[in-house]
Each structure stands twice: as structure tokens, then as C-alpha cells.
Amino acid sequence: MKQICPVCFHHCVLEDGQTGFCRGRKNIGGEIECINYGRITSMALDPIEKKPLRRFYPGSRILSVGSFGCNFACPFCQNYQISMAGGGACEESGAAVASGHNAAGRASAASGQDAARKAAVVSGVYTEFMTPEQLVARAVSLETRGNIGLAYTYNEPLIGYEFVRDCAMLARERGLKNVVVTNGSLNVDILDTLLPCIDAFNVDLKGFTDDFYRKIGGSFKDVQQFICRAAKESHVEVTTLIIPGENDTEAEMSALSGWLAGISADIVLHVSRFFPCYKMADRPPTPVGTVYWLAEVARKNLRYVYTGNC
Numbered sequence: 353m354k355q356i357c358p359v360c361f362h363h364c365v366l367e368d369g370q371t372g373f374c375r376g377r378k379n380i381g382g383e384i385e386c387i388n389y390g391r392i393t394s395m396a397l398d399p400i401e402k403k404p405l406r407r408f409y410p411g412s413r414i415l416s417v418g419s420f421g422c423n424f425a426c427p428f429c430q431n432y433q434i435s436m437a438g439g440g441a442c443e444e445s446g447a448a449v450a451s452g453h454n455a456a457g458r459a460s461a462a463s464g465q466d467a468a469r470k471a472a473v474v475s476g477v478y479t480e481f482m483t484p485e486q487l488v489a490r491a492v493s494l495e496t497r498g499n500i501g502l503a504y505t506y507n508e509p510l511i512g513y514e515f516v517r518d519c520a521m522l523a524r525e526r527g528l529k530n531v532v533v534t535n536g537s538l539n540v541d542i543l544d545t546l547l548p549c550i551d552a553f554n555v556d557l558k559g560f561t562d563d564f565y566r567k568i569g570g571s572f573k574d575v576q577q578f579i580c581r582a583a584k585e586s587h588v589e590v591t592t593l594i595i596p597g598e599n600d601t602e603a604e605m606s607a608l609s610g611w612l613a614g615i616s617a618d619i620v621l622h623v624s625r626f627f628p629c630y631k632m633a634d635r636p637p638t639p640v641g642t643v644y645w646l647a648e649v650a651r652k653n654l655r656y657v658y659t660g661n662c
């Protein structure tokens with residue numbers, strides 16, 4: 353039976369067996385399932401500053417995990433191998449793709465000796481399955497190495513918000529922090545269900561025009577709503593990647609930083625340097641001077657502005 357996915361602005365209408373734009377959700381037997389649930393493609397104990405978060409537990413480290421899929425189509429994506437992957441069936445051992453996005457599903461996925469950490473290649477990307485319990489146990493075991501919690505990052509984590517939610521609730525019970533690094537395009541009603549257990553966000557604000565967001569397959573309005581809502585409940589830092597000729601004018605940075613200041617002058621902005629990659633591999637990197645100059649523009653409106661990748 354045809355279903356409409358409620359998770360983001362794409363509102364994908366999916367026939368049975370069809371995968372959504374993000375490749376992380378699929379209509380399976382008339383229900384939209386999160387097919388990247390627990391499917392870990394990347395994991396690292398990173399400095400918190402790498403998320404980037406500069407005013408949230410500075411000097412700490414955080415266990416960072418990612419899966420596959422994204423609901424944007426940025427031609428400059430630095431993680432395109434995982435963000436653009438997905439959508440197919442498992443091709444190797446590991447049996448079915450985990451779709452246990454509720455307690456029963458988790459229990460069943462975790463049951464049996466072989467359920468844990470099963471490897472599978474999903475549409476060309478290597479994944480290992482972990483239950484929330486296993487991931488949180490790993491995070492706890494790393495506390496002695498400075499780990500403060502879990503960061504959901506690398507691909508767009510919120511297309512699989514169920515895994516974020518299940519892990520975050522458990523992590524919170526164990527006294528860990530939860531950080532989400534996102535393009536900020538989750539339906540705000542669903543965001544509301546996550547906010548009680550998320551301590552900090554880094555949200556990409558990729559530009560400040562409808563045109564730019566249209567080019568990258570996003571929704572400017574939805575990202576704005578997300579940032580406003582998240583900043584009411586959690587620590588929020590924002591990252592803007594400056595791409596020459598795309599979003600590097602004084603007027604755009606002035607409007608962007610002025611808008612953020614309207615939420616709070618204390619909101620943190622990271623002005624970041626673009627390096628050529630993916631479909632923009634033929635572009636030159638952003639001149640360092642441009643990044644510093646636009647950071648100065650932003651400082652007219654905001655107290656905390658940092659440069660990145662310089």
C-alpha cells in the first residue's frame with residue numbers, strides 16, 4: 353500500500369518496496385521503515401571541536417557514529433560515499449537489514465548470538481549492525497578516554513531519527529551527552545520528540561537564500577524552523593561552508609548572521625572553508641582571506657564566530 357513518509361519536507365510518496373529520496377527509509381509491506389537503523393558505516397572517538405562544537409564541553413571527546421543516506425543532494429558533500437549510498441538490499445552476511453525501530457524490533461534484532469555487529473554491504477557501502485544497547489555500552493567503555501557521549505553524524509542522522517532516539521534515551525540514562533550534527537531538515541513535530549534527550553546540535557546553515565537551498569535539494573524554510581526550535585531547548589551551534597561564487601557575499605553573511613542574532617546573539621557560528629570534492633572537485637578551494645573576512649562580517653552581529661578548515 354502506498355504511504356507518505358512524514359519525516360522531512362520531501363514527503364516522499366512510496367509504493368510498497370520503494371525507497372525514499374534519502375535512501376534511508378523504505379515502504380516495506382505498507383509501513384515506512386528506517387532501513388539504516390543500527391547500520392553503522394563510520395565510528396570514531398573525535399575531539400568535540402571536530403563536530404564542530406566550540407562552546408560545549410571544550411577539550412572533551414565524543415564517540416561519533418554515522419550510517420548512510422541523506423535527504424539533501426549537495427554537490428560539495430564531503431561524505432558522499434556514505435551520504436549518497438543506500439537504497440538496496442543487503443548483499444552479504446548479516447541477513448535482513450535491521451528495521452527494528454521500536455523496543456520489540458530492538459529486542460528481536462539483538463536476540464541470538466549472531467545478531468550483534470553483523471556485517472553487510474548495503475548498495476556498496478560496508479555497514480556493521482549495532483543495537484542501541486551495544487553502542488551505548490561502547491560509549492560508556494570509552495569514558496576513561498575522555499568520552500562524554502555519542503554524536504550522531506557523518507551522514508544525515510535524522511532520516512533515521514528512531515535510532516538516534518533509542519540510543520539517546522539509553523545514553524541519557526547512563527549519564528552520557530547526546531550531540532546531533534545535522535542539515536536541520538527533520539519535521540519539527542518529530543524534532544519535538546527528540547529534543548528532551550539531545551544536549552547539543554551542530555546545524556548546517558548552508559546559505560541564506562531559497563535559491564541556494566533549492567540547488568542542493570533542501571528547504572530553507574524548514575532549516576530555519578529547525579534552528580529556531582532546537583535553540584529553545586538545546587545548545588545549538590551553526591556551520592556555514594563558504595563556497596566561492598555560491599554563498600560568499602557580504603550581504604548574504606550579514607543577513608545570515610543577523611537572522612541568527614535574532615534568535616540569540618550568543619548562538620555560535622562556524623564559518624568554514626570549502627575544499628573541492630564530489631561534484632565540485634573542479635572548483636578551487638575558498639581563499640582563506642574570504643573566510644576570515646566573512647567571519648568579521650558575522651562578528652558585527654554575533655559574539656561567537658569561529659573559522660574552520662583554514
Ligand code: SF4
Pocket residue numbers: 357358359360361362363364371372373374375376377378423511
Ligand atoms: S526522510 Fe527520506 S523517505 Fe522520508 S520524506 Fe524525507 S527523503 Fe523522503
